[in-house]
Amino acid sequence: xFIFTQEDENKIDKIxxxxxxxxxxxxxxxxxxxxxxxxxxxEAMRAIGEKLELSPxxxxxxxxxxxxxxxxxxxxxxxxxxxxxxxxLNGADDLFAYTGEKLGxxxxxxxxxxxxxxxxxxxxxxxxxAPMMRINDTFYENLTKEKIDKILDSLP
Amino acid sequence: xxxxxxxNIDMEGLNSIDVYESQGGYKSLEKAFAKKPDEIIExxxxxxxxxxxxxxFPAGLKWSFLAKDxxxxxxxxxxxxxxxxxxxxxxxxxxxxxxxxxxxxxTCYACRIETGYIYLxxxxxxxxxxxxxxxxxxxxxxxxxxxxxxxxxxxxxYTHLGAGAYICGEESALLxxxxxxxxxxxxxxxxxxxxxxxxxxxxxxxxxTLCVVPWIINEGPEKHSALGTEKSKGTKLVSVSGHVKKPxxxxxxxxxxxxEIIYDMAGGIRNDNQLKAYIPxxxxxxxxxASKVDVLYDYESIQAAGSMLGSGALIVMDHTVNVxxxxxxxxxxYMHESCGKCTPCREGTRWxxxxxNQIQEGTGTNExxxxxxxxxDNMSFKCFCPLGDAAVAPIVSGIQHFRSDYxxxxxxxxxxxxxx
Ligand SMILES: Cc1cc2nc3c(=O)[nH]c(=O)nc-3n(C[C@H](O)[C@H](O)[C@H](O)COP(=O)(O)O)c2cc1C
Ligand code: SF4
Ligand code: FES
Numbered sequence: 001x002f003i004f005t006q007e008d009e010n011k012i013d014k015i016x017x018x019x020x021x022x023x024x025x026x027x028x029x030x031x032x033x034x035x036x037x038x039x040x041x042x043e044a045m046r047a048i049g050e051k052l053e054l055s056p057x058x059x060x061x062x063x064x065x066x067x068x069x070x071x072x073x074x075x076x077x078x079x080x081x082x083x084x085x086x087x088x089l090n091g092a093d094d095l096f097a098y099t100g101e102k103l104g105x106x107x108x109x110x111x112x113x114x115x116x117x118x119x120x121x122x123x124x125x126x127x128x129x130a131p132m133m134r135i136n137d138t139f140y141e142n143l144t145k146e147k148i149d150k151i152l153d154s155l156p
Numbered sequence: 157x158x159x160x161x162x163x164n165i166d167m168e169g170l171n172s173i174d175v176y177e178s179q180g181g182y183k184s185l186e187k188a189f190a191k192k193p194d195e196i197i198e199x200x201x202x203x204x205x206x207x208x209x210x211x212x213f214p215a216g217l218k219w220s221f222l223a224k225d226x227x228x229x230x231x232x233x234x235x236x237x238x239x240x241x242x243x244x245x246x247x248x249x250x251x252x253x254x255x256x257x258x259x260x261x262x263t264c265y266a267c268r269i270e271t272g273y274i275y276l277x278x279x280x281x282x283x284x285x286x287x288x289x290x291x292x293x294x295x296x297x298x299x300x301x302x303x304x305x306x307x308x309x310x311x312x313x314y315t316h317l318g319a320g321a322y323i324c325g326e327e328s329a330l331l332x333x334x335x336x337x338x339x340x341x342x343x344x345x346x347x348x349x350x351x352x353x354x355x356x357x358x359x360x361x362x363x364x365t366l367c368v369v370p371w372i373i374n375e376g377p378e379k380h381s382a383l384g385t386e387k388s389k390g391t392k393l394v395s396v397s398g399h400v401k402k403p404x405x406x407x408x409x410x411x412x413x414x415x416e417i418i419y420d421m422a423g424g425i426r427n428d429n430q431l432k433a434y435i436p437x438x439x440x441x442x443x444x445x446a447s448k449v450d451v452l453y454d455y456e457s458i459q460a461a462g463s464m465l466g467s468g469a470l471i472v473m474d475h476t477v478n479v480x481x482x483x484x485x486x487x488x489x490y491m492h493e494s495c496g497k498c499t500p501c502r503e504g505t506r507w508x509x510x511x512x513n514q515i516q517e518g519t520g521t522n523e524x525x526x527x528x529x530x531x532x533d534n535m536s537f538k539c540f541c542p543l544g545d546a547a548v549a550p551i552v553s554g555i556q557h558f559r560s561d562y563x564x565x566x567x568x569x570x571x572x573x574x575x576x
Contacts, residue, residue: 018314020271021354026336027319031278052336065338065495066319068278080279084240085439086397086471088485122322122489123240123439124279127397127469128404137281 002043008032012051022052026062030069039070075110075117077155080134083120086127095131096120098145102152116152158383160371160391161364162407165251171286173293176254182299184370188262189307196266200369203377204389209234209325209362210438210467212455215369219267221349223357230353231264231272232334232360236318236325238277240439240489241469244393244405245363249276249283252367253290257313259366261299262373265309267359272311275330278319287315322493326541327360329495340497341541364393364468384410388454392465396422398472399429410454417453418472429474433558437466439486440546442553443479463553479558480565483550484512490547498540504531505547512551515565525555525562 004012015028029051033044040048045059063069081096100106103116110117126132129141133148140151169175176182188196201216222229233256237245248256260272276284291313294300302310316334318324324333328342331353352358368390372380381389388410394417397403401423408417418424418431425431431446436453441464444451451461458465473482491505511528514520532548539545555562 018273018316021335023336024316024334027333028317031317031319054336062336062338065340066278066321068320083485084489085435085482085485086241086403088482089398089471089473089477122492123238123242125237125243125246125277127241127243127471128395129243130397130403134279137285139282 002041002047004047008036016051023054025052026054026059027066030059030063030066034069038074038076039072041071073110073114075114077116077135079116079118080121080124081108081118082122082124082126082130082132082134084123084127086123087130087132090130092131095143095145095148099133099148099152102148115155157407158391158409159407160380161248161252161255161367161393162405165247170252171250171254171290173254173290173297176252180374181254182258182297184258184373185261185299185305185307188265188373189305189309193266193268196262196373199377200266200372201377203372203380204384205365205368205372205380206388206455207362208364208368208392208468210239210440212465215361215365218349218361219263219359221347222267222359223350226357227268228271229267229269229357229359231260231267231269232327232330232348232353232358233260233272233274233366234325234327234330234360234362235274235276235280235283236330237280237363238322238325239467239469240486241395241397241435241471242438242467243395243397244468246280246283247405248363248367248393249280250286253287254294255367255370256287256363257290257294257299259369260313261304261309261311262369263359263361263366264311265307269359270310270312272313273316273334273353274314275316275318275324275334277324278317281317284315284317291315321495322489323495323541323543326543329541330360331358338495340495343540362467385452385454385456387456388465392453392468394453395469396472397469398434399426399474399477400424400472401426408453411452411457414451414453414470415449417470418449422472425472425474427474429476431472432475432477433473433479435463435469435471435550436461437464438469439471439489440464440542440549441466442549443473443557444553445557478564479554479561480512480516483554484509484516486550487512487547490543494543494547498544500535501539501541501544501547504535504539504544507531508547508551515562518565520562520566522566525559525566529555 016025029048046056049056049059108118131143132141205215206212321339323329324339329339333339348358406421435443487509491509494505496502511524535544
């Protein structure tokens with residue numbers, strides 16, 4: 001079962017007030033749930049739809065447009081590994097392969113212990129710190145194998 | 157060298173309102189409020205400021221197109237920053253959020269707007285949190301809210317996060333996304349200045365564009381228009397990335413030679429390798445060969461050289477690069493980011509990626525190259541939005557300037573086939 005907590009409700013009230021039209025709160029609400037649960041379940045889509053007077057089908061059609069929303073559970077840490085041009089020029093492909101091998105998810109995916117989800121990602125606007133990755137909200141730049149080891153090993 | 161945006165950029169604590177104010181921050185508001193809104197628009201027109209998000213449209217002129225006497229009006233600040241190679245807006249957002257707020261306040265005063273949204277790409281959660289904090293500080297000091305500094309201006313300002321889609325940087329797609337829809341572009345006209353957010357007149361400007369506005373008010377439009385070249389005024393933040401020794405965002409006066417940006421500011425090519433190619437304005441702008449390194453960094457010179465200034469992302473490639481491989485990555489990007497609304501782009505980007513992939517893998521022929529050019533022809537100016545043209549740019553320019561890179565991979569096929 002999906003429920004919004006009181007804390008969620010307070011946040012939602014604040015979000016909805018930002019806009020003259022309720023529907024504008026759709027992405028922020030999806031983001032809220034995604035951040036809380038790591039993904040957006042069909043029940044969550046329904047609950048969000050009810051809040052904003054939108055059908056679950058509509059919520060899903062919007063959600064599926066955006067790559068940051070997941071409809072399946074993800075790892076505790078979502079690693080977005082940039083492979084776009086500036087990172088590619090600075091060796092991102094090797095480092096991505098290295099990370100995949102290290103975590104046992106070659107080419108990307110979620111680790112068995114559900115700790116990490118590794119994703120190849122398009123440019124994340126940190127091109128001057130290439131190669132880079134984003135883990136949850138944090139950007140890590142100028143990566144090397146040693147740096148990746150240190151970062152991943154330090155995450156609880 | 158004049159620094160409009162980056163003068164104090166690395167100052168400790170600049171993102172807090174106290175430090176920002178101690179450096180003269182928010183001082184432009186009093187000056188602006190002493191003038192009539194229309195006078196501000198005239199000042200920005202006279203300054204020659206052009207939009208820094210990619211298209212380079214004159215900012216003051218855009219504001220003057222707002223539908224007359226239709227209210228409410230909205231401001232949408234474009235902080236989507238998703239053009240590969242570009243990372244300047246993130247630095248502004250994270251290090252000097254109050255500069256953006258100050259620019260937004262003046263813009264909203266000039267355009268008589270009472271509600272503004274800063275649309276940030278979803279991955280900018282951290283920047284968005286910092287921005288929210290700065291907005292809260294600005295409310296507490298009375299720079300936002302009701303009757304700001306007795307000027308009569310009421311302004312509510314909010315952040316809004318996207319969720320991963322390059323196309324949401326395109327202004328009409330951004331508006332759809334902000335309204336809680338799929339981020340697909342809208343038909344233009346009507347332009348946002350007439351019918352934008354919620355069908356109301358809307359100003360859309362890039363972060364960097366808005367950040368220049370306080371300086372124009374403080375220093376006067378003449379000082380801004382005195383900087384740069386005939387058609388490119390002021391300074392530009394250039395994100396220099398790729399094979400340079402010191403990648404970074406540099407604020408350059410318009411008209412600075414690209415050689416100077418690459419070799420002096422960014423320290424030259426890694427390992428003192430040879431420059432092979434560069435992309436002057438982000439992945440959507442045609443690449444240029446090393447022979448064009450003396451081109452000046454301004455709208456008209458880069459255009460004369462066969463490319464565009466775009467968002468100001470200078471991507472540098474040294475002689476070890478095969479252009480096909482770099483192009484393939486961009487072709488993948490455009491295929492991935494095509495919103496799928498129109499056929500030439502949806503189908504064309506996929507097809508071009510497949511052809512390039514075959515060339516890269518050594519199974520391509522000259523016909524593959526011809527086909528790439530043919531598809532490009534059928535996409536240029538025939539797609540619903542400019543993403544289609546953007547997708548074509550690296551491919552056509554790469555073939556034009558670096559045909560031998562293609563031939564190398566194609567020839568390999570023939571020798572291998574003969575040997576096999
Ligand atoms: C596919 C596409 C992506 C774009 N991405 C961005 C972006 O990330 N940031 C931005 O400011 N402008 C972007 N633009 C340009 C905007 O549509 C718009 O011209 C700009 O935000 C206007 O602001 P300005 O006049 O201050 O430059 C993009 C355009 C297209 C066609
Ligand atoms: S050109 Fe591409 S991105 Fe633009 S509307 Fe058509 S399919 Fe969508
Ligand atoms: S290319 Fe990797 S962050 Fe921009």
